[in-house]
Amino acid sequence: MPPSRTESAIRRSRRSLDKSPTMRPNFGAAVEDDEIQVREPKVPSTNRKTTVGLDRIALEVDGLRYGWHLRPDIYHEEVPEYPTALPVGLKPKDPRPAPLLLEDLECIKTLGEGVSGKVVLVRTTRRSHPLDRPGTLFAMKIVTRKYFRSLDQYSTYDKNCERSALTELPWNPFVTGLIATFVDTRNVYLALEFASSGTLRSLIRKHAPLSASTIQFYFCAIAAGLTFLHDHDIVHRDVKPENILIGAGGYPVLADFGSARKLEADFVRRVIDEDGDVVEVGPDATSDWELPGSTAYTPPELIKVNEFEERDFYFGPTVDWYATGVILFEMATRQFPYYGKTDKSCARRILRGGYKWPRVKEARLGRTMKAFVDALLEADPANRMGMYGVQQIMKHPWLRNVDWAKVVSREYVIPMELDDPFTTQTWHRDPLPQQKMVPGLRVVKPALYLRHDKRFRGRPEI
Secondary structure, three states: OOOOHHHHHHHHHHHHHHHOOOOOOOOOOEEOOOOEEOOOOOOOOOOOOOOOOHHHHHHHHHOOOOOHHHHHHHOOOOOOOOOOOOOOOOOOOOOOOOOOOHHHEEEEEEEEEOOOEEEEEEEEOOOOOOOOOOOOEEEEEEEEHHHHHHOOOOOHHHHOHHHHHHHOOOOOOOEOOEEEEEEOOOEEEEEEOOOOOOEHHHHHHHHOOOOHHHHHHHHHHHHHHHHHHHHOOEEOOOOOHHHEEEOOOOOEEEOOOOOOEEHHHHOOEEEEOOOOOEEEEOOOOOOOOOOOOOHHHOOHHHOOOOOOOOOOOOOOOHHHHHHHHHHHHHHHHOOOOOOOOOHHHHHHHHHHOOOOOOOOOOOOOOHHHHHHHHHHOOOOHHHOOOOOOHHHHHOOHHHOOOOHHHHHOOOOOOOOOOOOOOHHHOOOOOOOOOHHHOOOOEEOOOOHHHHOOOOOOOOOOO
């Protein structure tokens, strides 16, 4: 079959391209040889058959038979090379900041001193991470290694009681949380949450005797903290105003767990055996549980004046509830129910019992409140308020109007506004520790006018 006139025109165009490669045919003009005009290219669109280009026009004229020899010049069908491994310097970064180190803290003030060691105020100095907050304040408890060596070698719980108690607890607004622990060649450091409004002891000294509503507010917050500890099988054993801090929001917070105990190991339980007799189950805690804290806040079952005296020991959460009764009595009257010039005389009065309510003009004490305090100060732990759990305390008539859900969520308005000065700028009442005594912690020297201030309690130790 002879070729059509269109095919002849295309072949002549190819021969002209072979003779002069630099010349390109103009498909928009007429072909003079056979007087045949080729139509102009269509506007580009998504249709595969209407794209601009020499090969596309050939395809449009005669399908897929012509124009393929020009495709390698127009289209590059090479496969791109992708990297098979990440560059050496490109590694994913952890968005969280690194844990605090002892070198990231500095001591700026002494807050107090106890039996086991000092408590100082420290602040952070690290700025290497975007989430770092330089100037954040913590309370740092410093305990020497010598103190741990002085404890009984068989009492391993004594050596780590505070750290163990705090690390096993989740965060709670009524308990000071443990932030981190550090150690150096001389000391063990416990970084705790800082409460900037002082202690309940300072509040009692300034404002006691308190009103019944104020006493009820602070007792409910303390009870919420003790309930949290008892639910986690921990007995504080040293509840007193010095160990109850006042946070920035005005709510009390329990602190100092150096005398705390776990109920699984030390709780002497009273159970009824098969014969119907009441027996005590648990280890012998006569030597470990005696006088754990201050004598004035110690219940009579923990006091043994004579070493050979036999007593009916029963230890448990009622130890803490007895201490709260003493605190209630102190907030209401500014006095102790049992007081002695020495610990031994105070212990004898506690064993003797029979305290009396003083007459205080400023205090308005109702019968219901007195009955509640008397129930907490019951000498027999089996008959003491709180023996059967916190539900027994919550159902007392003195607390019938308390919404405990609001207490736990801290929705009650604080009864009084407390002084909350900028702690880092207040003058120092206690001397700072010597740098050689805390080798791993940097001690910041106070200003010159503070170093020679007569309000220091003694010469600064720096």
